[in-house]
Amino acid sequence: MQGYIIDIKKVRDDDLLVSIITQNRLYTTYRFYGARHSLINIGFKIDFELELSLKSSLPRLKEVLGLGFEWILDTKKLYLWQRFLKLFYPHLKDIEKIDDFYMLELDMLAHKMIKQDTKRAIIETYLNLLFFEGRLNSSALTCFLCEKSIENNFSLVRSFLPTHSYCSYSRDFEGSKIKDLFNARKVISFDDEECGYLWDILMQGF
Ligand SMILES: [Zn+2]
Structure with missing residues (x-):
């Protein structure tokens, strides 16, 4: 799936709640050690997978790949x-x-x-x-x-x-x-x- 990250909230030390706008849904996901992940930043477009967890109502954000913009270094x-x-x-x-x-x-x-x-x-x-x-x-x-x-x-x-x-x-x-x-x-x-x-x-x- 692909989407744009529109919100990030820190939980515990390095974990993040990451909200992503995709074609038909807005997902709020949980990412372990997300704060250490350079591709997880507001506005970034990513390709990702979600894993449903029995312990939590939030899906886990996995397999994140960055989809860059031509102007990303500007x-x-x-x-x-x-x-x-x-x-x-x-x-x-x-x-x-x-x-x-x-x-x-x-x-x-x-x-x-x-x-x-x-x-x-x-x-x-x-x-x-x-x-x-x-x-x-x-x-x-x-x-x-x-x-x-x-x-x-x-x-x-x-x-x-x-x-x-x-x-x-x-x-x-x-x-x-x-x-x-x-x-x-x-x-x-x-x-x-x-x-x-x-x-x-x-x-x-x-
Ligand atoms: Zn008036």
């Missing part, structure tokens, strides 16, 4: 990737069966990151996720706080919920840019500094 890219992957755990942890959308998007993102700017690629993947989950309402932009339509003073808060900048006391964006974001799910019209702002919103959580 520490800046890896750091941003890991911060993004971490956010999947609180988002999906209570769902056992998941749609293959998540794994496919991550595979595509890892590929896009070979050439594309990392933050931009990740933000656009996140927009696809919001759209897939039916949380990106592009037809009419209504303020999340006052529930009135937004004609001017466009802004965004956590989960890219649209607001009036005066309602959320947050940054103003040009309406055309916000519409691009919601309709095309692209950040091409945003400059790097604005993308940095979008990135900070995303890092607040899904």
Whole structure:
């Protein structure tokens, strides 16, 4: 089986609970001496096997092989990737069966990151996720706080919920840019500094 590690918790000295997102499920597994295993790290893609144990409800993680990315030695890219992957755990942890959308998007993102700017690629993947989950309402932009339509003073808060900048006391964006974001799910019209702002919103959580 293949998947991406999205959470690691230390138990005892060197053992780990390792949560892995795969095509159809999120697994939380037990790995003996996992802390000493260099391939077991947040964001890493691995090939692995699971062994069911009578003593524990958690399957044991075995036969781990690393499936590298072209950019794995680019520490800046890896750091941003890991911060993004971490956010999947609180988002999906209570769902056992998941749609293959998540794994496919991550595979595509890892590929896009070979050439594309990392933050931009990740933000656009996140927009696809919001759209897939039916949380990106592009037809009419209504303020999340006052529930009135937004004609001017466009802004965004956590989960890219649209607001009036005066309602959320947050940054103003040009309406055309916000519409691009919601309709095309692209950040091409945003400059790097604005993308940095979008990135900070995303890092607040899904
Ligand atoms: Zn408002």
